[in-house]
Amino acid sequence: MAGNGKQTKYIIVSGGVISGIGKGIIASSTGLLLKTLGLTVTSIKIDPYLTIDAGTLSPLDHGEVFVLNDGGEVDLDLGNYERYLNVELTRDNNITTGKIYREVIDKERRGDYLGKTVQVVPHITNAIQDWVERVGNISTSENGRAPDVCIVELGGTVGDIESAPFIEAMRQFQFRVGHDNFCLIHVSLVPVVGAVGEQKTKPTQASVRDLRGLGLSPDILACRSAIPFEEGIREKLSMFCQVSPKQVFSVHDCESLYHVPILLRQQGIIDVLTDRLKLNELRLPAEIRSEGDKLWSQWREFARRRARDLDQTTIAVVGKYTYLTDSYISVVKALEHAALNVNRKIKINWVEASDLEESSMHKDPLKYHEAWQHMCGADGILVPGGFGERGVEGKILAAKWAREHKVPYLGICLGMQVAVIEFARNVCGMSGVHSTEFREDCENPAVIFMPEIDRSTMGGTMRLGSRPTKFQDNEFARNSMTRKLYGGVDEVHERHRHRYEVNPEIVKELESKGLHFVGRDADTGERMEIFELENHPYYVAAQYHPEYLTRPLSPSPVFLGLILAASGQLQAYLSGEDVSKDVDTKLKM
Incomplete structure (x- = not known):
C-alpha cells in the first residue's frame, strides 16, 4: 500500500462517443469491487470546464451540486463515489480547468517558474499530474489507511477541446507511475439501431482510435448498450480495438444501478484488474479480506432487495x-x-x-x-x-x-x-x-440573511x-x-x-x-x-x-x-x- 512505501495504483475512466453514458457509475462500481477485495480506494473527478467549482452552476444545466464535509461544492459524481465507496472526499478530489489554471497563474505571479514562458505543456500538464498524485495518496477512508487504488474519472469525451490538456497529462502520467500502476477503462456506446435492433461497434472503434491517436490505449472497454452483447460483438470489438475479448465488458441496462457491480464482477473484471495492476502483490491480511467479503454479501443482498x-x-x-x-x-x-x-x-x-x-x-x-x-x-x-x-x-x-x-x-x-x-x-x-x-x-x-455571508460574490460564500x-x-x-x-x-x-x-x-x-x-x-x-x-x-x-x-x-x-x-x-x-x-x-x- 501507498502508506507502506508502495505506489498507489491509478485507474483512469474516460468516455467516448457521447457524454452522460455512465462513467461515474462504472467508476464507482469498479471502486466498490476493489473494496470487496479489502483494498482502500479513493476517487478523483476531473471536470474540464473553466468554472472553479460547481457551486454557481444551475441544477437544470449540470444536475445537482453536491456538498462535501469541507464545504467543497462539486460535481454530482462525487456523491456517487461517497455512497458506493463509503468515503469522505474533499474539494481537492474534484479537479476543474479553472482550479488548475488558477494554481499555475498564482505560481507564475509568485515567480515560481523563474521567468520561463508558462505553457500548457509542460506547466499545465505537470500541475494536473502533481494534483492527481498528491490527492491519490491522501486517505479518505474511515480506517485511515492510505489508498491502494485511486480511480480518476475524466469528464467529457475524448476529442473535446477542453479535455485535451487532461488527456495529455494522463498520457504522461502513465510513465510517471509505471505500467503496473496505471490502468485505463474506456466507456463507450454500442448503439442499437435499425428495424431489427442490430448493435453497432463503429462508434466505439472510432472513439478508441481517437484515444490511441492521443497516446492512450484502453486496458478495459466498458460498452454501454440497451441490451447484452449479441453473438460476435465482443470478438469484433476485441479485434478492432486491440484488446483481449476478456477485457471487453457489456454494461447493458439492468434492474438498477446497484446491479452494475454485480454485472461487471460476473464478467470477470476483478480478474482483469488484478492481473493488470498486480493487485495480488499487495498481500492484505486475512481480516481485511474478510471485511471485503462481508461488504460484498451486504451489497448483493441490497441489490437483490431492489429487484x-x-x-x-x-x-x-x-x-x-x-x-x-x-x-x-x-x-x-x-x-x-x-x-x-x-x-x-x-x-x-x-x-x-x-x-x-x-x-x-x-x-x-x-x-x-x-x-x-x-x-x-x-x-x-x-x-x-x-x-x-x-x-x-x-x-x-x-x-x-x-x-x-x-x-x-x-x-x-x-x-x-x-x-x-x-x-x-x-x-x-x-x-x-x-x-x-x-x-x-x-x-x-x-x-x-445570515449576517456573516458576503453579498458581493456568489461562489463559495454560503x-x-x-x-x-x-x-x-x-x-x-x-x-x-x-x-x-x-x-x-x-x-x-x-x-x-x-x-x-x-x-x-x-x-x-x-x-x-x-x-x-x-x-x-x-x-x-x-x-x-x-x-x-x-x-x-x-x-x-x-x-x-x-x-x-x-x-x-x-x-x-x-x-x-x-x-x-x-x-x-x-x-x-x-x-x-x-x-x-x-x-x-x-x-x-
Missing part, C-alpha cells in the same frame, strides 16, 4: 427543478436507500411547485389539477432545497397541506424555511410574513460543509422522534448549503404554538437546525442537507423517518420492532 416486488410507498417531491431529476439525485438516492432498508419500494411523484399555485390554475388548469392530484395522492411529502422565488408559494401550500391533513412531511433547507413561513402565517396569525430572500422589506421576516447540530435539553427535544431516529445522540454533524436562516426573534412565538426547534447550532444556539411539530405523525424539517450523507447500507435518519411514517411503520420502529422481518437477510444499518 424484489416490495410494497410501494409514494412520496411527492415538490420542487422547482423537477424537469431534470438529476437536480435532486441525492434526494432520490436517500429516499431509495431509506425505503429498501425497511422493505419498501419507493415511487416518486414529481410535482413542479409553481403548478400548485393559483396562478397556474388560470394559466394551465390541467397542470394545476394534476399537480394537486399527485401531491394529495402521495403517502408523504418532501420539499427539498432550492434558490429563487419561482414556486415558493407552491412549496408553502405543500407544507400547509401536509400540516393540516397529517401527511408525513420532510422539509430540507428551503423546505424548512417555507414550512416556518406557512406556520407563522396560518397558525401564529402573523401578517406580512415572508423570507427576506424574496421580500426584503416584508413586515415580519420569518427567514433572514454557509457550507459539515457543521454540528445540538439537540436541545428540554422534554420535547429529548423525546422527539428525530432524536430517536439519530440513535438518541446529543449532537449530529450534517452538511449545510444556505445563505438564509430562520429568524431567531420569532422562535418563541412558533414554539408556543407547537413548532419545536429540537436541534440548534452547537456554537451559539441561535441558529435553528431541526424542527418537529407536536401532535403530528411526522412533520420534520432540517436546515442542513441530510441527503448528502446517505449510504445504501446506512440511510439518512430523517429520510428513514419519512419513509417509516409514510408506510405506517414509524412507531413500531421507534419501539424497537424489526420492520424488515419478512426479508431473508436483514441489512445492518
Whole structure:
C-alpha cells in the first residue's frame, strides 16, 4: 500500500462517443469491487470546464451540486463515489480547468517558474499530474489507511477541446507511475439501431482510435448498450480495438444501478484488474479480506432487495427543478436507500411547485389539477432545497397541506424555511410574513440573511460543509422522534448549503404554538437546525442537507423517518420492532 512505501495504483475512466453514458457509475462500481477485495480506494473527478467549482452552476444545466464535509461544492459524481465507496472526499478530489489554471497563474505571479514562458505543456500538464498524485495518496477512508487504488474519472469525451490538456497529462502520467500502476477503462456506446435492433461497434472503434491517436490505449472497454452483447460483438470489438475479448465488458441496462457491480464482477473484471495492476502483490491480511467479503454479501443482498416486488410507498417531491431529476439525485438516492432498508419500494411523484399555485390554475388548469392530484395522492411529502422565488408559494401550500391533513412531511433547507413561513402565517396569525430572500422589506421576516455571508460574490460564500447540530435539553427535544431516529445522540454533524436562516426573534412565538426547534447550532444556539411539530405523525424539517450523507447500507435518519411514517411503520420502529422481518437477510444499518 501507498502508506507502506508502495505506489498507489491509478485507474483512469474516460468516455467516448457521447457524454452522460455512465462513467461515474462504472467508476464507482469498479471502486466498490476493489473494496470487496479489502483494498482502500479513493476517487478523483476531473471536470474540464473553466468554472472553479460547481457551486454557481444551475441544477437544470449540470444536475445537482453536491456538498462535501469541507464545504467543497462539486460535481454530482462525487456523491456517487461517497455512497458506493463509503468515503469522505474533499474539494481537492474534484479537479476543474479553472482550479488548475488558477494554481499555475498564482505560481507564475509568485515567480515560481523563474521567468520561463508558462505553457500548457509542460506547466499545465505537470500541475494536473502533481494534483492527481498528491490527492491519490491522501486517505479518505474511515480506517485511515492510505489508498491502494485511486480511480480518476475524466469528464467529457475524448476529442473535446477542453479535455485535451487532461488527456495529455494522463498520457504522461502513465510513465510517471509505471505500467503496473496505471490502468485505463474506456466507456463507450454500442448503439442499437435499425428495424431489427442490430448493435453497432463503429462508434466505439472510432472513439478508441481517437484515444490511441492521443497516446492512450484502453486496458478495459466498458460498452454501454440497451441490451447484452449479441453473438460476435465482443470478438469484433476485441479485434478492432486491440484488446483481449476478456477485457471487453457489456454494461447493458439492468434492474438498477446497484446491479452494475454485480454485472461487471460476473464478467470477470476483478480478474482483469488484478492481473493488470498486480493487485495480488499487495498481500492484505486475512481480516481485511474478510471485511471485503462481508461488504460484498451486504451489497448483493441490497441489490437483490431492489429487484424484489416490495410494497410501494409514494412520496411527492415538490420542487422547482423537477424537469431534470438529476437536480435532486441525492434526494432520490436517500429516499431509495431509506425505503429498501425497511422493505419498501419507493415511487416518486414529481410535482413542479409553481403548478400548485393559483396562478397556474388560470394559466394551465390541467397542470394545476394534476399537480394537486399527485401531491394529495402521495403517502408523504418532501420539499427539498432550492434558490429563487419561482414556486415558493407552491412549496408553502405543500407544507400547509401536509400540516393540516397529517401527511408525513420532510422539509430540507428551503423546505424548512417555507414550512416556518406557512406556520407563522396560518397558525401564529402573523401578517406580512415572508423570507427576506424574496421580500426584503416584508413586515415580519420569518427567514433572514445570515449576517456573516458576503453579498458581493456568489461562489463559495454560503454557509457550507459539515457543521454540528445540538439537540436541545428540554422534554420535547429529548423525546422527539428525530432524536430517536439519530440513535438518541446529543449532537449530529450534517452538511449545510444556505445563505438564509430562520429568524431567531420569532422562535418563541412558533414554539408556543407547537413548532419545536429540537436541534440548534452547537456554537451559539441561535441558529435553528431541526424542527418537529407536536401532535403530528411526522412533520420534520432540517436546515442542513441530510441527503448528502446517505449510504445504501446506512440511510439518512430523517429520510428513514419519512419513509417509516409514510408506510405506517414509524412507531413500531421507534419501539424497537424489526420492520424488515419478512426479508431473508436483514441489512445492518
